[in-house]
Amino acid sequence: MSSVQSSSGGPCTPQGKRSLERFSxxxxxxxxxxxxxxxRAVINRxxxxxxxxxxxxLAAGGAELLLKAGxxxxxxxxxxxxxxxxxxxxxxxxxxxxxRLVQLLVLLDATDPTLKDVATGMNNWSVKHGECPxxxxxxxxxxxxxxxxxxLVYESERYxxxxxxxxxxxxxxxxxxxxxxxxxxALAGDFVSRLVFNYLFIGNVKFALRSSQQFLTRYVDSGAAxxxxxxxxxxxxxxxxxxxxxxxxxxxMELNFLQLVLLTCMTKNRDLFATLKxxxxxxxxxxxxxxxxxxxxxxxxxxxxxxxxxxxxxxGFLGG
Amino acid sequence: MSDKDFVTKFLTLATINKPALGPDFQKPLSEVKTLGxxxxxxxxxYDPKRT
Numbered sequence: 221m222s223s224v225q226s227s228s229g230g231p232c233t234p235q236g237k238r239s240l241e242r243f244s245x246x247x248x249x250x251x252x253x254x255x256x257x258x259x260r261a262v263i264n265r266x267x268x269x270x271x272x273x274x275x276x277x278l279a280a281g282g283a284e285l286l287l288k289a290g291x292x293x294x295x296x297x298x299x300x301x302x303x304x305x306x307x308x309x310x311x312x313x314x315x316x317x318x319x320r321l322v323q324l325l326v327l328l329d330a331t332d333p334t335l336k337d338v339a340t341g342m343n344n345w346s347v348k349h350g351e352c353p354x355x356x357x358x359x360x361x362x363x364x365x366x367x368x369x370x371x372l373v374y375e376s377e378r379y380x381x382x383x384x385x386x387x388x389x390x391x392x393x394x395x396x397x398x399x400x401x402x403x404x405x406a407l408a409g410d411f412v413s414r415l416v417f418n419y420l421f422i423g424n425v426k427f428a429l430r431s432s433q434q435f436l437t438r439y440v441d442s443g444a445a446x447x448x449x450x451x452x453x454x455x456x457x458x459x460x461x462x463x464x465x466x467x468x469x470x471x472x473m474e475l476n477f478l479q480l481v482l483l484t485c486m487t488k489n490r491d492l493f494a495t496l497k498x499x500x501x502x503x504x505x506x507x508x509x510x511x512x513x514x515x516x517x518x519x520x521x522x523x524x525x526x527x528x529x530x531x532x533x534x535x536g537f538l539g540g
Numbered sequence: 541m542s543d544k545d546f547v548t549k550f551l552t553l554a555t556i557n558k559p560a561l562g563p564d565f566q567k568p569l570s571e572v573k574t575l576g577x578x579x580x581x582x583x584x585x586y587d588p589k590r591t
Contacts, residue, residue: 312555351570374581382569401582414579421576423567424555451548453555455563464563466551473543480550486559492550499546 236266236274239279247285256286256294264366272309279305280320287327296334299324303341315349315358319347320360330369337381338429339363354382361387368394381418386469388427391415392434399439408439409474416478417510420485421517428482436467446471477503481511485518493519 240261246255259443266275267472279302310489311317321342330339343363346356354360357364364387365380373394380391395411412435419428439445447470455464464483469475477500484492497504497511515521541549 232556232572287576341549353573354575357569368588373586373588379577381575382572398582398584398586402588406584410582410584414585417576417579422572423565425549425561425563425565428565429563451551453551454556456558462563464551464555466547466571468544468547470544476543476547480554482549483551483559486561486563486565487557488560489553489554492554499541499550510579517576526589 232300233274236503240278243282244285244339247289247291252286252289252291252294256282256291256297259298260301263305267308272305272311275305276311276320277301280324284327287329288325292329292332292334295324296328296332296338299338300341303345306345311345311349313346313356314526318346318358322333322361325362325366327365330366335366335370336372336375339367352382357382357384357387360384361390364390371495377414379417392431392438396435396438396449404444407474408436408445408472409434409478412436412475412478413507413510416482417507417514420482422516423517425482432479432482433505436479440467445469451511469540473500474503479509481514485514488518490519490521493521 227406239259243259243438245253246252246258249489263275263278263282266272266278279298283295283298284300286298289295297481298328302320303331305311319509324343325338328335343355346359350356360379361383364376364383367373367376367379368390377391377394379389380394383390392415395414399406399408399411412432415431415435416428419425419431436445440448445530449470451466451468453464453466455462466479466483467475477496479495484496493515512523516523
């Protein structure tokens with residue numbers, strides 16, 4: 221159980237406050253190594269006495285000062301120490317505990333060699349001490365931004381996907397910007413399909429719809445999409461959104477297909493799914509792996525087992 | 541059947557009944573146990589220096 225109170229104003233005791241002041245003075249004099257070692261020793265004493273709130277504040281405060289002073293190595297070391305204390309103290313994932321990490325992550329330089337390890341360490345804590353099997357969405361949002369800054373685009377994408385509404389906006393921006401940069405040879409479907417499939421994989425219909433519509437609307441507005449018709453259908457929702465809007469692209473079949481995939485998953489109707497795959501055979505082939513996953517998730521179609529000759533033969537012998 | 545005809549008919553068919561999952565449906569992240577399959581990387585190079 222967490223014994224760490226969330227606090228916004230630095231260490232809880234005058235003693236802790238003095239330690240951090242001394243530390244700050246040394247840092248400002250450029251005595252990074254000495255300051256770092258001394259603070260670590262102090263934090264250690266607090267940990268040994270199970271005074272975790274104090275240890276957390278000192279590690280976080282120390283890491284912040286070091287990172288601000290451009291001391292990535294020792295700053296990151298204190299971040300890892302902070303995570304150790306979080307773990308030992310059983311600090312639960314909440315606004316305060318996450319905010320502390322997000323603040324440190326923002327200060328970490330994108331070129332820091334420990335960036336990925338820091339991100340992983342933070343996320344592992346949020347997996348272990350939070351409710352989400354893949355980690356906390358608020359943390360993911362910050363991690364995604366930092367990884368993108370570092371040019372780690374696919375790692376970033378993974379975190380964006382499991383992030384917040386803000387992450388969705390960033391994800392659309394990322395893919396649309398990338399699409400524009402790629403130039404006239406780029407196919408919008410290659411980009412939109414990532415939004416549609418990735419969000420459908422995690423059961424997020426709302427974000428799949430919103431992100432793909434944002435992307436496609438930008439494409440239409442750019443004037444490069446050719447002839448487009450907007451078709452709106454009433455889907456009888458009780459409240460809120462009760463229509464499905466399809467942008468029909470006369471020149472981009474794949475974009476029509478992707479929007480219909482999304483609608484079909486919403487219906488969970490197996491026959492419609494089969495009809496759709498039949499009509500768009502080329503697209504179905506291109507995205508066969510993805511459609512297989514959706515088949516399991518939304519239509520209860522179990523994937524065909526890998527042929528295993530020996531096993532078949534054995535079960536044949538045994539009459540199974 | 542042309543693509544346009546198919547789309548029109550398909551939309552009608554798919555929206556006769558209220559969908560099983562509404563447009564606001566989101567599985568809570570606390571219940572997400574798998575991420576599906578990793579999509580292949582795009583064949584277009586990403587420029588990290590873009591703003």
